[in-house]
Amino acid sequence: MLKVILVDDDIDFLHELSESLTRSGFEVETAENHIQLYQALETVQIDLVLLDIGLPEKDGFSILQGLQSWRDRIGVVMLTARGDTGDRVRGLISGADSYLVKPIDIAELSATLHAVARRLPHRITxxxxxxxxxxxxxxxxxxxxxxxxxxxxxxxxxxxxxxxxxxxxxxxxxxxxxxxxxxxxxxxxxxxxxxxxxxxxxxxxxxxxxxxxxxxxxxxxxxxxxxxxx
CATH class of the missing domain: 1.10.10.10 (Winged helix-like DNA-binding domain superfamily/Winged helix DNA-binding domain)
Structure with a gap:
């Protein structure tokens, strides 16, 4: 079972998306900011990070840069309400594996997460x-x-x-x-x-x-x- 950590400061959104992904067969952790995310990565085996861009303390682009030491074992999907092409390009150039715009279709999100996970080398049975x-x-x-x-x-x-x-x-x-x-x-x-x-x-x-x-x-x-x- 793939483990996903959702990073978003919207508690209601975290709860709703967490339930949807759990029903879709994922194991889900949540974090409200970069500190909670980094702590989870140090202590829990995470496969995929679903990262919102519009976080108040440190935005998703900055957090993505801070994930470089984990990038050999995790996939990152940027999740944001911003649909601007420039933001998408910036996210992908910065190292994100995929970029989705809210509102999210859960079937599309699930397919994207599985596609990213197939390219990860670390999870070996x-x-x-x-x-x-x-x-x-x-x-x-x-x-x-x-x-x-x-x-x-x-x-x-x-x-x-x-x-x-x-x-x-x-x-x-x-x-x-x-x-x-x-x-x-x-x-x-x-x-x-x-x-x-x-x-x-x-x-x-x-x-x-x-x-x-x-x-x-x-x-x-x-x-x-x-x-x-x-």
Whole structure:
């Protein structure tokens, strides 16, 4: 169950939204200001912060800057009555994962929170950790190494790895053409640079232990077993 903390100085709104999110399957904490938020983050496992911009003591933009030390393990959705495009852009540039304008549709909010959570690398189930193998988690948005190090993936990296690992279940070579097709590219157009750049970027991100092998003239193979959480 995902844990969300709502940060808003409107007590009635906090209570109403907390009940709605609880009915939608979230575990909910509340905070009325930045101090209560930071205290909760120090003591409770939080997955997502739903942060109002218009707070009286310290506004949401300033609070967002103060969340940088937690940003590797939490998602942030800005929630505000301000519909100005400039505010939306500022929120996203400042590091928010999404930005919604009040009044909020609970179905849209729930979908947004789940979408943000899928990109978070920190919440790994005990089953995955016990596998002691490479794991593709969060519907493919996170790759975890056997020693527990997790890396978030971009859209192209996710598509490439899912196509490779699902086809590579028996550790056979997956052709470049097949991978190009999965990435939405014309497999008949020979484009070494595209795949080579993508693979190079993945190797740099994951590190020396990354068991992706290039089979010259054929394609790629993943030399270790992988747990795929779908």
């Amino acid at each position: 005990s089953t995955c950790a016990q596998n002691n193998r490479w794991s593709l988690l969060k519907d493919g948005w996170v790759l975890q190494s056997p020693d527990g190090v997790s890396k978030s993936l971009t859209g192209q990296e996710r598509t490439f790895l899912k196509a490779l690992l699902i086809s590579n279940s028996s550790q056979k070579v997956v052709s470049r053409k097949s991978l190009m097709r999965s990435l939405g590219r014309d497999p008949n157009i020979y484009d070494d640079h595209f795949l080579d750049t993508l693979v190079s970027r993945l190797r740099t991100k994951i590190g020396k232990s990354f068991p992706l092998q290039t089979v010259r003239g054929k394609g790629y193979t993943f030399s270790e077993k992988v747990f795929i959480d779908q």
